[in-house]
Amino acid sequence: MNNYLANHVATLPPSGIRKFFDLVATMKDVISLGVGEPDFVTPxxxxxxxxxxxxxxxxxxxxxxxxxxxxxxxxxxxxxxxxxxxxxxxxxxxxxxxxxxxxxxxxxxxxxxxxxxxxxxxxxxxxxxxxxxxxxxxxxxxxxxxxxxxxxxxxxxxxxxxxxxxxxxxxxxxxxxxxxxxxxxxxxxxxxxxxxxxxxxxxxxxxxxxxxxxxxxxxxxxxxxxxxxxxxxxxxxxxxxxxxxxxxxxxxxxxxxxxxxxxxxxxxxxxxxxxxxxxxSAHEAKDDMVKAYDRRRRLLVHGFRQMGLDCFEPLGAFYVFPDISKTRLSSEAFAEQLLKEEKVAVVPGTAFGPSGEGHIRCSYAYSIEQLQEALKRIGSFVERRLNNL
CATH class of the missing domain: 3.40.640.10 (Type I PLP-dependent aspartate aminotransferase-like (Major domain))
Incomplete structure (x- = not known):
């Protein structure tokens, strides 16, 4: 039946974000930093x-x-x-x-x-x-x-x-x-x-x-x-x-x-x-969320830099985009191996365009506790990888 699809639809690649999100749904005990969705409830x-x-x-x-x-x-x-x-x-x-x-x-x-x-x-x-x-x-x-x-x-x-x-x-x-x-x-x-x-x-x-x-x-x-x-x-x-x-x-x-x-x-x-x-009426609730994101932002930037990875400090949104090129893994391979070995889901930088190669995207729209555990697992993965080079 695929032959009935319009060519520009059939050749359109699926979202690189959703690919990993769907994979995570089939696994247990995974910490996902993949989806850009606030972890707060609507005010x-x-x-x-x-x-x-x-x-x-x-x-x-x-x-x-x-x-x-x-x-x-x-x-x-x-x-x-x-x-x-x-x-x-x-x-x-x-x-x-x-x-x-x-x-x-x-x-x-x-x-x-x-x-x-x-x-x-x-x-x-x-x-x-x-x-x-x-x-x-x-x-x-x-x-x-x-x-x-x-x-x-x-x-x-x-x-x-x-x-x-x-x-x-x-x-x-x-x-x-x-x-x-x-x-x-x-x-x-x-x-x-x-x-x-x-x-x-x-x-x-x-x-x-x-x-x-x-x-x-x-x-x-x-x-x-x-x-x-x-x-x-x-x-x-x-x-x-x-x-x-x-x-x-x-x-x-x-x-x-x-x-x-x-x-x-x-x-x-x-x-x-x-x-x-x-x-x-939700201005105060919105401001509280921004303050929480700011704390998480600083935590992740500091965490990735401590691992020895270059990490641009984001000034907006709720994502960090660390440079993982030191590991000599492609963005896709890094994300796949990290998920397999440490059960942490991130999005390959290439999901966002060719210039994303050498990076991963991590959302910090998650609790401090989840982010701390994720950093611990990613740090272990990066340390093993760098030691084996």
Whole structure:
């Protein structure tokens, strides 16, 4: 039956993250640092709001664009926190998670032959969504020596006249890198010069350490060129609620809404009510989660460096991306042998693009106790490997 699949689907590789996640599900006593999901429960006031919406009988469709009340709250939130001004009437679309928003952006603006410029390494969905939209992908390499920040010099090397869309995903998954305003301004000049659109995936914008997030859409002249994507999964521990959104120029949002209304129709109404409450009352809970992530971040960075592995200090998100090249194992081999010998699951860096080779991604969205035990096991594995070289 595989012959019936469209070729671009049949040849599409499965997610490198899910490959190890599915393998872990078949094993016992495994510590998994593989999945980027908060280990916190959704704050109580948010859960209560979702429950109350059910008790009130709120089980119907919403507008394709989402509850107007939620779009109003988001407009206020984006203006207050990031200095972005969007109208709830036509410039904000509520989606089934930020992942749907990424897919909608790609499908709405890309045509066969277009090129998407994707940072490397970066989240696993960008390139497949571009390919499923008929476009091609040119990777923009980023490097630990540059703090994994995108540079115009590297962007120029992979640019082609067919390029239409640039993906910016900072704070970055898997590296935890951020981009400051000074870093972004040259990118903005390049975008304007080459008449590009930008997909700004800001899903981790609330999870930064020692720095304030700067949105690309807030830069001069970039507001209408940028499709701002975010959601509630990471900041408010709401992964299962599936509420995301995209904000941008009304013409582009209208195009995405057409696709959305023929596929998802609308995001879950209970999740939308919960998202309203999150914006209104969960600030303290969110801040507490960020403080906990910060402690875990420092623990993992210190732990990997003590093993003798170079480890870039992440300034956002909840991942570390240590360099394992000293072990002379590929990323894939390291992850496979670590799982087999020490029962610790991590994700090979190559799951996030070619530049991820020589690294592994470890999520620190887990308890201190789990992280300490994981470091102990990884340390034993690395010590054995280095001693045998």
């Amino acid at each position: 109580w006031t948010v859960r209560e709001s979702g429950i109350f919406s059910l008790e009130e009988g709120q089980t119907m469709y919403t507008s394709n664009s989402g509850l107007f009340e939620l779009r109003e709250e988001l407009a206020h939130h984006l203006n207050k926190t990031l200095g972005l001004s969007y109208s709830p009437l036509g410039e904000i679309l509520i989606t089934s998670g930020a992942s749907e928003a990424v897919d909608l952006v790609m499908r709405a603006v890309l045509e066969p032959g277009d090129v998407v410029l994707v940072p490397d390494p970066s989240y696993v969905s960008y390139a497949p969504c571009a390919i499923l939209s008929g476009a091609k992908v040119n990777y923009v390499p980023t490097y630990a020596r540059e703090d994994f920040r995108m540079r115009v010099e590297d962007l120029k090397k992979v640019y082609t006249p067919e390029a239409k869309l640039l993906v910016l995903s900072y704070p970055n998954n898997p590296t935890g890198a951020i981009m400051t305003r000074e870093d972004l301004l040259p990118i903005a000049d390049f975008v304007a010069e080459h008449d590009l659109l930008v997909l700004a995936d800001d899903i981790y914008s609330d999870l930064t350490y020692d720095h304030t997030h700067v949105s690309f859409a807030s830069l001069p002249g970039m507001r209408d060129r940028t499709l701002f994507v975010s959601g509630f999964s990471k900041s408010y521990a709401m992964t299962g609620w599936r509420i995301g959104y995209v904000a941008g120029h009304a013409d582009l949002i209208q195009g995405m809404t057409k696709i959305h209304q023929y596929t998802m129709l609308c995001a879950p109404i209970m999740g939308q009510f919960a998202a309203i409450e999150a914006l209104r």
